[in-house]
Amino acid sequence: MKKSFSEQIAAFVVRRRNAIMAVFLVLTVLSAICFPFVGVNYDLSKYLPDFAPTKQALDVMEDTFGYPGMARVMVRDVSREEAKHLRDQIGDVEGVDLVVGADLIDNIYLGQGFLSSDLTDDFYHDGNALFEIVFTEGDSDPLTHQAIDEISEIVGGEERAAFSGSAVSSKFREEAITREIMIAIVLAVVIILAILLLTTNSWFEPFLFIAVMGIAILLNMGSNIIFGSISFFTFSTAAILQLAVSMDYSIFLLHTFTELENEGMDRETAMQRAIVESSSSIFASGLTTIVGFLAIALMQFKVGRDVGFVLTKGILCSLAAVMLLMPALILRFDGMVKKTAHKPLIPEFRRLGSAVQRVRWPVLVLCLLLAVPCYFGQGLNTFYYGDSALGGSPGTTYYDDTEEINGVFGKSNMVIAMVPDNSIAQERDLTQALEDLPFTNYAISLGGVLPNDIPVSFLPADLVEILHTDGYARLLISMDTVEESAYAFDCNEQLTQTVKEYYPEDSYVIGMTASTVDIRDILTEDYNRVSVLSLIGVFLVVMGTFKSFLIPLFVVIPIEIAIYFNMTIPYLVGDSLIYIGYIIVSCLQLGATIDYSILTTNNYLDERTRCDRRQAAINTVNRSAASVLTSGLILTVVGYLLYFTSTIVAIQQVGHMVGRGAILSVGLVLTLLPALLAAFDSVITKEQQRAARREEKRKERFAARRKPLPQASTQDKGEKQHEEAHMV
Numbered sequence: 001m002k003k004s005f006s007e008q009i010a011a012f013v014v015r016r017r018n019a020i021m022a023v024f025l026v027l028t029v030l031s032a033i034c035f036p037f038v039g040v041n042y043d044l045s046k047y048l049p050d051f052a053p054t055k056q057a058l059d060v061m062e063d064t065f066g067y068p069g070m071a072r073v074m075v076r077d078v079s080r081e082e083a084k085h086l087r088d089q090i091g092d093v094e095g096v097d098l099v100v101g102a103d104l105i106d107n108i109y110l111g112q113g114f115l116s117s118d119l120t121d122d123f124y125h126d127g128n129a130l131f132e133i134v135f136t137e138g139d140s141d142p143l144t145h146q147a148i149d150e151i152s153e154i155v156g157g158e159e160r161a162a163f164s165g166s167a168v169s170s171k172f173r174e175e176a177i178t179r180e181i182m183i184a185i186v187l188a189v190v191i192i193l194a195i196l197l198l199t200t201n202s203w204f205e206p207f208l209f210i211a212v213m214g215i216a217i218l219l220n221m222g223s224n225i226i227f228g229s230i231s232f233f234t235f236s237t238a239a240i241l242q243l244a245v246s247m248d249y250s251i252f253l254l255h256t257f258t259e260l261e262n263e264g265m266d267r268e269t270a271m272q273r274a275i276v277e278s279s280s281s282i283f284a285s286g287l288t289t290i291v292g293f294l295a296i297a298l299m300q301f302k303v304g305r306d307v308g309f310v311l312t313k314g315i316l317c318s319l320a321a322v323m324l325l326m327p328a329l330i331l332r333f334d335g336m337v338k339k340t341a342h343k344p345l346i347p348e349f350r351r352l353g354s355a356v357q358r359v360r361w362p363v364l365v366l367c368l369l370l371a372v373p374c375y376f377g378q379g380l381n382t383f384y385y386g387d388s389a390l391g392g393s394p395g396t397t398y399y400d401d402t403e404e405i406n407g408v409f410g411k412s413n414m415v416i417a418m419v420p421d422n423s424i425a426q427e428r429d430l431t432q433a434l435e436d437l438p439f440t441n442y443a444i445s446l447g448g449v450l451p452n453d454i455p456v457s458f459l460p461a462d463l464v465e466i467l468h469t470d471g472y473a474r475l476l477i478s479m480d481t482v483e484e485s486a487y488a489f490d491c492n493e494q495l496t497q498t499v500k501e502y503y504p505e506d507s508y509v510i511g512m513t514a515s516t517v518d519i520r521d522i523l524t525e526d527y528n529r530v531s532v533l534s535l536i537g538v539f540l541v542v543m544g545t546f547k548s549f550l551i552p553l554f555v556v557i558p559i560e561i562a563i564y565f566n567m568t569i570p571y572l573v574g575d576s577l578i579y580i581g582y583i584i585v586s587c588l589q590l591g592a593t594i595d596y597s598i599l600t601t602n603n604y605l606d607e608r609t610r611c612d613r614r615q616a617a618i619n620t621v622n623r624s625a626a627s628v629l630t631s632g633l634i635l636t637v638v639g640y641l642l643y644f645t646s647t648i649v650a651i652q653q654v655g656h657m658v659g660r661g662a663i664l665s666v667g668l669v670l671t672l673l674p675a676l677l678a679a680f681d682s683v684i685t686k687e688q689q690r691a692a693r694r695e696e697k698r699k700e701r702f703a704a705r706r707k708p709l710p711q712a713s714t715q716d717k718g719e720k721q722h723e724e725a726h727m728v
Contacts, residue, residue, distance in 0.1 A: 010275035014268050017328035024325045028215050031222025038221070039229030040177075042140040042170045044386060044580075045515040047231065047302035052518040057508035061418055064470045068097060069139035069167035070414045071148060073131045074405045075155045076162075083129035089154050090131060095147035098134040098466060100444065100476065122409070122441055122478075130409045132165075134476070139170040162401035165414075166387060166512055172398040176647050177236045184645045188240050189214075191637050192247070199630045200251075201258075203340035208329060209250045213243050216321040220314040231306045233580070236651050237642065238310050241658070244638035245289055245592045246318035248631050250326050252278045252285075257330055258337075267334060271327050279323065284545050285595045286319045291537035292591020296584055298533060299526040301519060307584055349625035352670070353618035360617070360675035367672050371561045378567035382576040385523055386484050386516030396647045412441060413483050415495060415511035417475040419503040421468050424450060427475075430502040434477055437498065439491045441478035448475075483512040492517065523579045527586075534587045535560070538594055545598065550687050554680065555597040556590075558672045562664035563589050566657060577657075578650045585657040592635060593665035600624040600669055604677045605688075613681040617674040625670060632666035635659070 003011065013020065041047075048055040058067060075086060087101045101123045123130045133151070135144045144167050155161040189210060196206035217239045224230050230238075257274035261267065290312050297308025330337070356363075393399060417434075419427065427447030434443035446467040467474045477495065481488040492513040499507050535556070542552040563586055570577050603623045607616040639662060642655025677684065 004276075006276050006279060007272065010272040013275060013324055013327050014271050014331070017331060020324050021328045021332075024215060024321070028218055031218045034222040034225040035218070038224045038227075040174070040232050040235045041229045042173050042232045043138060044231075044303060044519065047306065048515070048518055049300050049302065049522065052522065053508075054510065054515045054518045057418070057510045057514070060472075060508055061416070061510055064418070064472050065474055066097070066136055067138045068416070069135040069137060069141065069144045069165075069170070071133045071135070071151075071163065071165035071167040072405055072412060073133065073151060073155060073164075074162045074401075074408060075129045075131075076160055077127050078129050079127075080124055080129075083124060086129065086155060087131055090133065090151055093147050093150045093154070095135050095137060095141075095143040096133060096151075097136045098476070100132040100134075101129065125408060128408050130405070132412060132414065132478070133167075134414075135167060139167040140174070145171045145174070158397065158401075162404045164398070164402040164405050168401075169387060169398060172396070173232055173648055176396075177232055177651075180645050180647065180651075181236050181239070184240055184641045185243075187645065188243060188638050188641050191641070192243070192634050195630065195633055195637070198345050199626065201341055201344060202337045203342060204333065204336045205254060205340075208254070208326075208333060208337070209247060212250050212321050212326050212329065213247060213318065215325065216246065216318040217242055217314070219317040219321070220310070223313065223317070224310060227306070227309070230310055231303050233303060233650070234307045234310045236646070236648075237654060238307070238314060240638050240642065241311065241588070242314035242318060244635045245588075246286070246315055246322075247634055248285060248595065248627075249282045249318060249322040251627075251630075252282050253322055253326055254330060257327075261334075267331060271331055275323065275327060282319065282322065284541065284598065286315050288538050288541050288594045288598075289591040290315050291541055292534050292587040295530050295534035295537060296587050299523075299530055299583070301522045301526055301580070303580060304526065304530070304583065311588075346626070349622050352625050353621035353674075356621045356671050356674060357614065357618050359671070360678070363671045364675040364679065367558075367561055367668065371564060374561070374564035374568040377571055378564055381567070381571045381582070383520075383579045383582065384484055384576055385520040385579050387512055393647050393649050393652060410441070411480055411482055413479040413481045413488060413511065413513060415477040415479060415492070415509060415513070417477060417495075417499050418472050418508045418510070419475070419499065420506050421471050421473045426502060427473050430499065431475060433498050433502070434475070434495065437491075437494060439480050440495075441480050443475060443477045445473060445475040447473065479513070481513070484516050488513045489517055520579070523583065527579075527583050530583055531586060534590055538590055542594065542598065546601070547691055548687055550680075550684060551601060554673065554676045554684075555594065555601050557676065558597055558668040559590055559594050559665055561672070562593070562661060562668045565664050566661040569660065578653055581650055581654040581657065585654055585661060588658065589661040589665060593632070593662060593669070596624075596628045596631065596665060596669040597673055599627060600673050601677065604674065608681070608685075613678045616681075617678040620674050620677075621670055628666055628669055632662045635662035636666075 045054060045058060048058075050056070061067060073090075075083065078086065083101065087099050090096060091099045123132075135141075135147060137143045148163070148168060148171055152158070152161065152163070193206050193210060196209060197203065200206060220242060221239060253274060256278040257271055260270040260273050260277075263270075265273065293308045293311040293315065295308070297305045297312065299305060299308070417430075419430065421427075424447040427445055428450075431443050431445045431448030434440055435448075446464065479488070479491050479495065481491050492509070492511070496509045496514070499509055539552050539556060542555050543549060546552065546555075566589065567577075567582065567586065600620060604616055604620040607619045607623070610616075611619065636659045639655045639657070639659025643652050643659060644655075646652050646655065
């Protein structure tokens with residue numbers, strides 16, 4: 001009998017297992033070598049699409065003045081003369097373009113006493129001196145971070161100075177993520193190992209699972225070199241989420257192999273059958289997760305593409321490692337698994353099904369009543385869209401320094417305006433108009449500080465190039481706002497309108513607030529499209545799995561309601577959310593936890609062939625609880641590890657939502673889903689019967705097409721020949 005394609009693949013994997021292990025060893029070594037060379041980008045504005053106004057403005061600025069990072073440094077207990085000396089030293093640091101401070105203009109351009117701008121009140125107060133620094137390179141550039149370290153040495157370090165601003169935030173994120181991601185992964189491995197030791201039947205099995213997943217993660221992280229760089233958001237979450245989401249695949253394969261081997265099959269035959277039998281469940285599980293991640297990759301805001309592609313590649317690496325490498329390792333260490341076998345450490349959930357059965361109607365009614373309000377409630381959250389949620393959380397040095405500087409000197413939201421270098425007089429008028437705005441701390445430009453009688457040509461070229469170059473003039477504006485709020489957005493709009501009044505064409509306003517406005521507009525549009533595509537994709541995968549239109553509705557409903565609950569809780573408790581995390585976790589929760597619904601529904605349909613719907617619902621909960629709770633607990637642990645170990649607000653929020661979402665999904669799958677399946681049992685049964693009849697007819701038609709034509713018997717042939725002879 002000819003083997004099917006899947007059987008041929010399984011036989012090849014078992015037969016060539018040593019060669020497969022060698023290939024994975026080589027790929028793992030190459031990935032380990034490539035991993036340190038994968039860049040990490042900490043600037044979200046880099047992911048804006050080309051049509052975004054801020055992206056266009058940044059491209060122009062980068063071609064003219066460069067793409068500057070910014071920082072605020074406050075030095076305590078200094079005299080004015082010492083502050084001037086410090087400013088001169090800071091200005092000489094490599095990577096520093098401009099230092100704004102007390103008596104800025106007549107001191108920073110030494111020897112140019114005719115330039116004057118008294119900023120003493122804004123930059124010197126009660127023995128504290130403030131410097132606002134513009135760097136030659138971007139916030140996350142190594143030269144900028146090196147300059148910050150040198151400035152710290154000049155001013156006396158953290159004991160004497162406080163540091164804030166986007167460049168300092170970027171440096172803090174880089175150092176924190178590099179340190180914290182390793183802590184989170186190590187803790188995740190330890191805790192997941194403990195969970196697996198409790199839920200498996202061998203002391204060695206968990207180490208096998210962790211080894212395979214570790215190789216898959218390393219393959220994914222090393223192969224990110226094909227992208228050149230990935231976002232800090234991806235770098236800090238991809239590995240740990242890949243571990244949590246794809247751990248089930250190896251468990252499916254090993255448990256199937258163990259069951260077949262216990263039935264009396266030899267090791268190699270059992271493994272071939274295990275690969276064939278578990279492949280449909282593993283690939284269905286992987287496909288639902290991939291669909292969710294690919295939906296994220298379709299975002300216009302390109303950080304979604306970054307996260308989506310890396311996590312999709314991670315799932316593919318996990319599938320490859322489980323289906324190709326895992327069989328080889330199981331066969332090699334099968335003896336060790338058997339030697340370390342032990343009795344189950346967790347009792348069976350025999351009473352859980354009956355308990356769920358007693359509360360099924362209250363749960364069903366409560367969920368259906370809350371679903372609609374929570375659907376609308378999730379959109380009522382207070383959202384952050386830009387860098388405001390990317391800084392340090394309360395208690396970190398960055399957060400405390402920012403609060404201290406704002407407490408002494410007030411808020412300063414730095415904005416850069418670029419206008420055509422047409423007229424010094426027009427530039428002066430614009431500068432004055434900007435300073436007259438009620439929310440402006442100061443506005444600095446060459447036209448604004450140059451006396452009327454002094455021509456620009458009289459100034460040294462290196463002085464002019466700081467604020468004038470390549471046909472553009474640069475204005476530095478400080479707004480008395482935070483970077484992200486409704487008030488900041490309004491102020492930025494007024495400032496932009498003022499610039500456009502004087503320079504209707506070829507003028508640009510650049511800053512964190514302007515960038516955040518673009519991110520907000522793009523992400524808001526992204527969410528509706530991404531969530532719908534994710535839901536449709538998962539629905540189609542489930543429909544293909546069950547060959548039914550009705551069952552996917554019941555499979556998806558508990559997970560969608562869990563997502564609504566998860567995203568409404570922050571609104572109820574008064575927390576704010578970063579929008580990019582809101583989108584990603586919504587898709588991730590759907591793609592990662594839909595497996596719980598699929599498993600539970602499969603178990604119900606199987607139980608329904610042996611008992612009535614009430615008993616089937618009870619048996620389904622008892623039968624599904626161990627697997628669902630194990631997977632859900634792993635995802636919960638991973639989420640809350642990110643929440644508790646990260647000092648970056650955005651990563652904390654993602655971790656919190658992932659952990660809470662896993663708990664809600666597990667709860668609703670084990671309570672709401674059995675109630676739905678039992679309540680609509682008759683409808684489901686009728687649909688399955690119709691599907692079975694259609695399948696039977698299809699098989700009959702297929703068999704009829706392949707049925708050979710009847711062959712004439714020898715007697716019939718003789719009679720026919722006699723007839724033909726008689727006719728002749």
